Amino acid sequence: MRTFTLSETVASLQPSGIRKFFDLASSMEGVVSLGVGEPDFVTPWHVREACIRSLEEGYTAYTANAGLLELRQETSRYLKQRFDVSYDPKTQIIITVGASQAIDIALRTILNPGDEVLIIEPCFVSYASLVTLAGGTPVAVSATGDNDFKVQAEQLEEAITERTKAVMLCSPNNPTGTTLSRSELEQLAEVVERYNLIVLSDEIYAELVYDEDYTSFAAIRNMYEHTILISGFSKGFAMTGWRLGIVAAPAFFVEPMLKVHQYAMMCAPTMSQYAALEALRAGEQDVVQMRKSYKQRRNYITKSFNSMGLSCHSPGGAFYAFPSIQSTGLTSAEFAEQLLWEEKVAVVPGSVFGASGEGYIRCSYAASMEQLMEAVKRMERFLQKKDRTLHALSKKGGEY
The missing domain is CATH 3.90.1150.10 (Aspartate Aminotransferase, domain 1)
Incomplete structure (x- = not known):
């Protein structure tokens, strides 16, 4: 053989x-x-029904690479209403095949060979591998149980080298459930701004916060232009098998990301997008x-x-x-x-x-x-x- x-x-x-x-x-x-x-x-049934209706009406062709404009518009409205972050649906949002694909295209867009990405551990198992596949070097920053797995700003700063390009942040966190408060995010933001880093903020669990209002990293002062916001429908909307994610960021990130997305994936599933539209409109x-x-x-x-x-x-x-x-x-x-x-x-x-x-x-x-x-x-x-x-x-x- x-x-x-x-x-x-x-x-x-x-x-x-x-x-x-x-x-x-x-x-x-x-x-x-x-x-x-x-x-x-x-x-929920009304979300599944929206998918069925889209099939019955023959909406089975490709959508725009970035996703249905109607869904991007609804996503923009939703992000503004829930998290007070504003994104242009035409130039700053892509509907992806799950949040994992959103992270993948973001890393492939921002990294050059050897660029380092700080990954706060414990973390989702795919982060380091996706950095490696994008040609980067994952660098672990260990949060510990002594502090309920909340990373400290000084820990982040100590890990930075001349090769550091970005930080992977996940709040609420998988696997610990740890959720960073606004003041804790502000402390991290000072380090990000000082060293001019990019933050991939994985906010897939943002809907599932129990004790206080959720704060998006992109909503922290001066962090909007530093942040690539990753989200999706899998966890909060119980839509894991539909494979729909969201990436929202300034246009200078999104425009090149869209090139990676269109060559690798073309577009997210059309029927899933119609279901997501219903989830955003009537799923609160x-x-x-x-x-x-x-x-x-x-x-x-x-x-x-x-x-x-x-x-x-x-x-x-x-x-x-x-x-x-x-x-x-x-x-x-x-x-x-x-x-x-x-x-x-x-x-x-x-x-x-x-x-x-x-x-x-x-x-x-x-x-x-x-x-x-x-x-x-x-x-x-x-x-x-x-x-x-x-x-x-x-x-x-x-x-x-």
Whole structure:
């Protein structure tokens, strides 16, 4: 069989650690999954109906590369109304195939070979790989549990070199749920302005903030021209499978990004765009109800973790809890694997989100309350067995 030399860059990429556990869990019966970050809500019927109507009316052709103008206009209105940021729908917004594609085209547009991108960890697993694929160099900046995983401005500044081009920022954060306040964003903005950096602000979870009003990084003083805002419909609108994202930025970013988008993707799916149009126009109450439900689940799951001895901060947004499992003496991968095999509960080891995620696990509470209660019961049983094992070993003077 003929062999070929393939891309060394692609060969160096690691498969997603999230998918590894999801694939394993999906092959087992009776698993309660807190693994994959996907809403357990079905896309609201009126949104699905808008898609069906577009098909019935024959809207099956390509749209403009940047997306339906009508959808870009509605997106512009929405961003202004919700987050007080203004973007011209004709020149400053692209509808993408998910937020991941928006990040991809943004990085491919701004990076030259060797440019460094500061990535605040723990973080979504694709960030570093997308930087690498775009020819850049990912540089980890570790936020820690001691400060509820909130990166400090001085940490950012210490990581900057003459090669630093951009910062990847995600608030609310995946996997920790940490949400930065306006004052905390302002502190980071001072560093960004001082060193003239570009910020890719991943705001895909902006609709799912529970304790205070959300602040977009682009709305911070002097940050508009520094910011490429990434958003989409997957999380807040329960539209993961529709694959629709948003990138909004000053025209000098968007114009070259559109070239990358049109050659790689042509346009986002037409039927999905009509569904998104309905979601923006009439989906506010759907989002409110989902957010209310997630907040109840957050309160339950974080209280449960703390009660069973797994220290867990209260996440300000998204739908993830990130409890510490350091007290068990297990690594995050060992904990996740043993929990899956022994109690059939699927969680994601924190180590897949960066070195500072070690000692933690990501648990998605985008699951029904019944599933969460069952998961808590099984995890308590798992921890009790581990405690008995540790106690027995300590009496024998053994090691665990």
